[in-house]
Amino acid sequence: MSRLDGKVAVVTGAAQGIGETYAKALAAEGAKVVVSDIADPSRVVDEITSAGGTAIGRIADVTDDGSLAELVEAAESAFGPIEILVNNAALFAELRLTPIMQISNEEWDRVMTVNMRGTLQTTKAVVPSMLRNERGKIINISSGTFYYGGPGLAHYVSSKGAVIAFTRSASREFGDKNIMVNCIAPGLTVTEGVENHPDLHVARAPTVQTRAIKRDMKSEDLVGMLLYLASEDSDFVTGQTFNVDGGKYNQ
Ligand SMILES: NC(=O)c1ccc[n+]([C@@H]2O[C@H](COP(=O)([O-])OP(=O)(O)OC[C@H]3O[C@@H](n4cnc5c(N)ncnc54)[C@H](O)[C@@H]3O)[C@@H](O)[C@H]2O)c1
Numbered sequence: 001m002s003r004l005d006g007k008v009a010v011v012t013g014a015a016q017g018i019g020e021t022y023a024k025a026l027a028a029e030g031a032k033v034v035v036s037d038i039a040d041p042s043r044v045v046d047e048i049t050s051a052g053g054t055a056i057g058r059i060a061d062v063t064d065d066g067s068l069a070e071l072v073e074a075a076e077s078a079f080g081p082i083e084i085l086v087n088n089a090a091l092f093a094e095l096r097l098t099p100i101m102q103i104s105n106e107e108w109d110r111v112m113t114v115n116m117r118g119t120l121q122t123t124k125a126v127v128p129s130m131l132r133n134e135r136g137k138i139i140n141i142s143s144g145t146f147y148y149g150g151p152g153l154a155h156y157v158s159s160k161g162a163v164i165a166f167t168r169s170a171s172r173e174f175g176d177k178n179i180m181v182n183c184i185a186p187g188l189t190v191t192e193g194v195e196n197h198p199d200l201h202v203a204r205a206p207t208v209q210t211r212a213i214k215r216d217m218k219s220e221d222l223v224g225m226l227l228y229l230a231s232e233d234s235d236f237v238t239g240q241t242f243n244v245d246g247g248k249y250n251q
Contacts, residue, residue, distance in 0.1 A: 002030035003231040008079040008133075010034045010071065012062050012122055013089030015041040017191040018141075021219035022086050022226055027053030029227055032079040036060045036071055037089065054079075062089045062118030068125035081133035084230045085126045087119040087140045090159075093193025093200075097152030108155045115159035119166060127179065136179035139229045140167050142241060144187045147249045152199070160185075164241050171239030180238040182229045187245025189217045212247025221246070 009026045013019040015037035027033045027048045033055040035041040035048070041057035048055040056078050060071040075082050091114045098107070119140055130136030143150075143160040150157045167183040174181055188207045194200045208214050225244050228234050243249050 002028075003227060003233070004084070005030035007031045007083045007230075008034070008075060008081060009084035009086070009230065010036060010075055010082055010126060011086040011088055012036050012060070012118075013038075014086075015039040015044060017093065017193050018186065018189055018219045018222060019086070019088040020044050021223065022088060023055065024048055024051075024053075025223040025226060026084065026086075026230065027051075027055055029231075031084060031230070034058055034071065034075045034078070034082075038062075062087075062122050063113055065121060065125065068122055072125050072129050076129060082126050082129040083133050083135055084137045085122065085130075085139070086226070086230075087122055087138065087163075089118055089122075090115045090141065092143075092156065093191065093197055095153065095156055097199045098155075099152060100154045103155055111155040112159050112162070115156065116162040116166065119163055123170060127174070130179050131177060134178060136174070136177075137230050137234075138170065138174075138179060138181040139226060140164075140181070140183040142167075142183050142185040144185050144243060144245045144248060146185060147243070167241060168239050175238055180229075180234065182234065182238060183241040184222060184225055184229070185241050185243045185245070186222055187211070187217050187243070187248050189219055189222070191219060207248070208246075210248050211245065215246070217244075217246055 009031040011023040014023040014035045023035045036058045045055045045057040060067045142163045146161045171181040
C-alpha cells in the first residue's frame with residue numbers, strides 16, 4: 001500500500017516543469033491526480049496513465065473563479081472530494097529580469113495577481129471540497145529568492161514572500177478544520193524553463209557554489225518534501241515553510 005492510495009490531489013501549473021514532477025510523484029504514490037494548468041496538460045495526463053497511474057487533465061486559470069469552480073466540479077465528479085492541493089502555478093520562467101525602476105505597475109499587478117492572488121483564489125475554491133472530505137493538505141510553493149532578494153525579480157520575490165505570509169494565516173484559520181497548510185521554498189531548479197531562460201541559466205553555476213550540496217537541483221529533489229507534506233506523516237505540521245535548496249540558506 002502506498003502513502004497516498006485513493007487520495008484526490010489537484011496540482012496547478014502542472015503542464016510542465018516542477019508542477020509536472022509533483023503531479024507524477026503524487027500519482028506514483030497512489031493519489032488520483034487532477035493535472036491543471038492554463039496550458040494543455042494532456043501530455044502529462046497521458047504519461048501518468050501510461051505508467052499505471054490515475055489522472056485527469058483540466059485547463060484552469062488560477063485567477064479566474066469560474067474556471068476554478070469548474071476544476072473543483074471536474075475533480076469531485078471524477079474522483080470525489082479533494083484532499084491535497086498543490087498551489088504551484090506561477091509566472092516564473094516567462095519573466096525577464098527587470099530592475100525595480102523599470103517595473104511597471106501593470107507588470108507588478110500581473111505577477112502579484114497570478115502568484116499570490118491565484119494562490120488565494122485556488123485555496124478558496126478547493127477548501128469547501130476539503131471540508132466535505134473532513135481533511136486537507138494545502139502545499140503552497142514559494143521560492144528561495146525570498147531569502148536572498150533576487151535582483152531583477154522584485155515583483156516575483158515579493159509575490160513569493162506573500163505566499164509564505166499567506167501560508168501562516170491560512171494555517172491558523174484552517175487548523176481546527178483538519179486542513180494543514182505548509183509551504184515549500186525551492187532553490188534554483190533546473191527545468192526546461194530555466195535552461196532556456198536568457199538570464200536564469202547563467203545563475204546555475206554560482207548558485208551551486210553557495211550550496212552545502214554542490215550540484216544542480218532537479219525537480220525530483222522536491223518530491224520527498226512534497227510527499228511528506230501531502231501524507232499523514234506531517235499531520236501535526238502546519239504553517240511552516242521548508243527550504244529545499246541543497247543547504248543554501250540556514251534558518
Ligand atoms: N524553477 C525554479 O528554479 C524555481 C525555484 C523556486 C520556486 N519555483 C516555483 O515553483 C513553481 C514551478 O516552477 P517552474 O520552474 O516549473 O515554473 P514554470 O514557469 O516553468 O511553470 C509554471 C506553470 O504555471 C502555469 N501558469 C502560469 N500562469 C497560470 C495561471 N494563471 N493559471 C494556471 N496556470 C498558470 C504555466 O502555464 C506553467 O505550466 C512556481 O511556483 C515557481 O515560482 C521555481
